[in-house]
Amino acid sequence: MDETALAAGFDATIAADQRIEPRDWMPDAYRRTLVRQIAQHAHSEIIGMQPEGNWILRAPSLRRKAILLAKVQDEAGHGMYLYAAAETLGVDREELTEKLIEGRQKYSSIFNYPALSYADIGVIGWLVDGAAICNQVPLCRCSYGPYARAMIRICKEESFHQRQGYELLLAMVRGTDAQREMVQEATNRFWWPSLMMFGPPDVASPNTEQSMAWNIKRHTNDELRQRFVDMTVPQAAALGITLPDPGLTWNAERGAHDYTEPDWDELAAVISGSGSCNAQRVAHRRRAHTDGAWVREAAAAYAEKRNRAAVAA
Amino acid sequence: MSAVPARRSWPLYEVFVRGKRGLNHVHVGSLHAADEEMALHNARDVYTRRNEGVSIWVVKADHIRASSPAEKDPFFAPAGDKVYRHPTFYVIPEDVPHL
Numbered sequence: 141m142d143e144t145a146l147a148a149g150f151d152a153t154i155a156a157d158q159r160i161e162p163r164d165w166m167p168d169a170y171r172r173t174l175v176r177q178i179a180q181h182a183h184s185e186i187i188g189m190q191p192e193g194n195w196i197l198r199a200p201s202l203r204r205k206a207i208l209l210a211k212v213q214d215e216a217g218h219g220m221y222l223y224a225a226a227e228t229l230g231v232d233r234e235e236l237t238e239k240l241i242e243g244r245q246k247y248s249s250i251f252n253y254p255a256l257s258y259a260d261i262g263v264i265g266w267l268v269d270g271a272a273i274c275n276q277v278p279l280c281r282c283s284y285g286p287y288a289r290a291m292i293r294i295c296k297e298e299s300f301h302q303r304q305g306y307e308l309l310l311a312m313v314r315g316t317d318a319q320r321e322m323v324q325e326a327t328n329r330f331w332w333p334s335l336m337m338f339g340p341p342d343v344a345s346p347n348t349e350q351s352m353a354w355n356i357k358r359h360t361n362d363e364l365r366q367r368f369v370d371m372t373v374p375q376a377a378a379l380g381i382t383l384p385d386p387g388l389t390w391n392a393e394r395g396a397h398d399y400t401e402p403d404w405d406e407l408a409a410v411i412s413g414s415g416s417c418n419a420q421r422v423a424h425r426r427r428a429h430t431d432g433a434w435v436r437e438a439a440a441a442y443a444e445k446r447n448r449a450a451v452a453a
Numbered sequence: 454m455s456a457v458p459a460r461r462s463w464p465l466y467e468v469f470v471r472g473k474r475g476l477n478h479v480h481v482g483s484l485h486a487a488d489e490e491m492a493l494h495n496a497r498d499v500y501t502r503r504n505e506g507v508s509i510w511v512v513k514a515d516h517i518r519a520s521s522p523a524e525k526d527p528f529f530a531p532a533g534d535k536v537y538r539h540p541t542f543y544v545i546p547e548d549v550p551h552l
Contacts, residue, residue, distance in 0.1 A: 161522070163519065163521070163522045164522050165522075210502075213498075213502065214502065217498070217499050217502060220484060220499045221482055221499070224482045224483045224484060225482075227465065227483065228483075232462065233462060233485060234462040286482075289482075290482070297502075297503070436463065436487075439463070439487035439488075439491065440463060440487050442487065442488075443487040443488035443491075446488065447488075
């Protein structure tokens, strides 16, 4: 079949809102967009283990340690689902890891902010995972089959992440004044970076239109950000804390909250490397990869030796 | 089935999980492992953290032979014109029971 016929087949599949599968013909730009997006998403899960992993040993009870450990394990698992989905597009996992530790592929800017207090663990579950869920639920209907299927799995598990965070915060706001202050202070720090997780405003998001035409994205950045704000306001009220935006008010006419835009210059700066943890996060991942090299080699050598023995026998 | 990487990393395995007794194994994704034992253990850790399965199969991705999507129409054509394979092809009077 010539390229025009193949492209027509691809367009018809998209127009019918059906899924594209790995061995189907697809435009190069579609493949590149997906590789970039899925790899960035996978890297975010892997890097996302760091701010929380740091608190496993310091969590205040066995129950909280077990929960946090399970959550961090899920994030490793989510990274694996996503790398597997990326590989169906013909990229090599080793190559993706190399691009991450060489700083040639991005991950979500939210993980370049530090987790300074234990209340941050609750706020990360509540706001960061809450924002992630807003972003991810529509991706369950993404036109690329393996990505959509990975997202279905991930979304089922993310709900635990958000609820454990919120429950942790509920426990803290029912505690002492100092604990309530910790929750408020953590919320103040994470509110703006959480809003930035949806990406730049629509007017400054050049890829959105094409991604929506391909049914990769289903909603614009601003639509999802608005949804997140509207969801979060009553949750903050139930905790008895304030979201740090004096401009946050209910707009009855729109049936939605008005809110102040985050500082987009800060987002650009963090993405380009000047967040407080960029260097630390990538260095840690690079060290883990380098330190694990002998394990990967030893396991491969052992498998090879056993194969030789099996052939000889 | 996934594209197979050609470089240094551990081989790619495809993973199939039986959700519960009485169901088929279903493809759930893939992973890398040095050998089959490790592939099984990794599959348990990656794909069944919440009791999603009672049995796992792993198979090297390059051992799977798949039909080509480009020749989809000719490959499945033999079934296309045999409507008489379906029960609805046969017209039976409505008052005949148990058919």
